């Protein structure tokens with residue numbers, strides 16, 4: 533197949549995406565595909581339209597890539613693409629909307645409030661958030677990834693600082709109750725048969741699983757399966773699968789959760805284009821299920837070819 537790998541782009545996760553894209557490229561070449569990689573820019577549309585590609589592999593993270601925009605571009609070009617569709621991608625990038633939809637479906641999501649801070653941050657907002665959600669609380673940009681712009685606030689002053697920081701990355705800011713527990717992530721493949729990958733526990737050297745811990749070798753490690761009771765593992769897997777189905781994900785997604793002392797799995801977010809280096813979380817969990825990195829990339833490309841596109845009827 534002739535595959536266009538889309539990577540880079542303009543989000544704050546650009547560097548991560550360049551790594552994901554490079555490794556996907558190598559994997560697809562090893563599988564015998566003709567691969568052309570694009571660092572997404574304004575010319576990419578023309579190149580894709582004229583290139584005679586069989587498929588686009590979307591290895592873009594964050595806004596303007598993981599969020600339905602590039603998926604929409606592929607739809608318009610009638611170019612098959614990997615992973616989630618337009619609606620699902622747009623919904624999952626927006627943590628506030630995803631939370632609302634998941635809550636409706638009965639998934640446990642931490643209590644939350646979202647505020648538009650375009651016109652500035654009201655002076656009484658930190659106090660209202662503390663009154664509503666308690667301390668500590670988590671403040672994050674609604675549409676971001678890689679823990680960019682996130683604060684765990686332990687006082688009203690820290691909430692105020694957190695709102696300013698998050699507001700630099702998105703004019704919509706999400707405040708959430710802080711959940712204490714074991715941090716896990718669950719990859720799901722649906723190419724198209726749905727397969728919940730083994731639970732992966734994240735052990736971070738830093739107090740928060742932040743950008744540094746995520747991308748510096750040795751600063752975090754993975755334990756598969758997660759060291760939680762079997763009943764909690766089953767509950768977390770069920771919750772991840774319900775989240776995936778509810779948000780209409782396709783191809784793949786990775787659900788981030790925290791499991792508390794009672795065994796309740798609290799869903800933090802669903803990543804529709806999770807990190808795709810060989811050492812990333814979803815590829816690691818896939819490997820534990822007997823699917824190596826090359827096979828994972830191959831499955832996603834094959835699924836792209838058989839998916840029903842949004843404009844493709846049913």
Ligand SMILES: Nc1ncnc2c1ncn2[C@@H]1O[C@H](COP(=O)(O)OP(=O)(O)O)[C@@H](O)[C@H]1O
Pocket residue numbers: 642670676677678679680682708709710711712715740741742788790800801
């Ligand atoms: N409500 C919360 N309670 C406890 N920790 C949280 C909460 N929200 C986020 N975190 C911590 O911050 C990290 C990043 O948050 P997440 O919502 O997954 O956003 P992203 O990975 O897109 O930046 C999580 O992996 C977790 O360590």
Ligand SMILES: [Mg+2]
Pocket residue numbers: 678788800801
């Ligand atoms: Mg996350």
